[in-house]
Amino acid sequence: MAIATLDTVVLDCPDPLALARFYAQVLGGEVKETTDGTDSWVELRGAPGAPLAFQSAPGFVPPAWPAAEPSQQFHLDLTVPDLDVAEKAVLALGAVPLDATDRQRTFRVYADPAGHPFCLCAS
Template sequence: MAIATLGTVVLDCPDPVALGLFYAGLLGGHIEVEADDWVSLSGVPGTPLAFQAAPGFVPPKWPAADASQQFHLDLTVDDLDAAEKGALALGAKPLDAGDRDRSWRVYADPAGHPFCLCAD
């Protein structure tokens, strides 16, 4: 028997509204400002996503031999090329150009969190 269920994935960041707008553009839905330091994303199926202000936030390094990235989001897309174009237009930065024939590509959101676009 499970002890808990996954309620919300929360990303620490320097600007919750800006990061909420990025992910709203990427995933759909809209942001709800709940406090000066907290924004949640609504209208997106799946596990809720929220953004919390973190003073002194330092983005993870990817890849880094001397540090763990902690976690990343895998986002499923129908068309990698179209999704990449949209993500870059929203402010994502490519982290791994890699093999263009593989089924996933790695980016950083505007706060520096790594995420992958993965072909469905």
């Protein structure tokens, strides 16, 4: 029997609203800001898959790819129907290629604007 269920994947970042807008463009969904007037927590709602939220982290240092130190900790795998089309779109939104030169593989690695690694994976 499970002890818990996954509620939300939360990404620490320097600018939660900007990163939420990036992922809204990539995944769809609606950006929902906090109602307390702070920008320390922003959610992405209505996108397929696990819910995402973005939390302000003063002093945030993005993980290194693929270096073991400091550890990357985790990354997101995003399934797409066409790698070339998806790559063009995420680069236009501010993603940075980390390991995307091998065109024979079924995945390519990028960093979002805050430096979190994510993969575009062929469906």
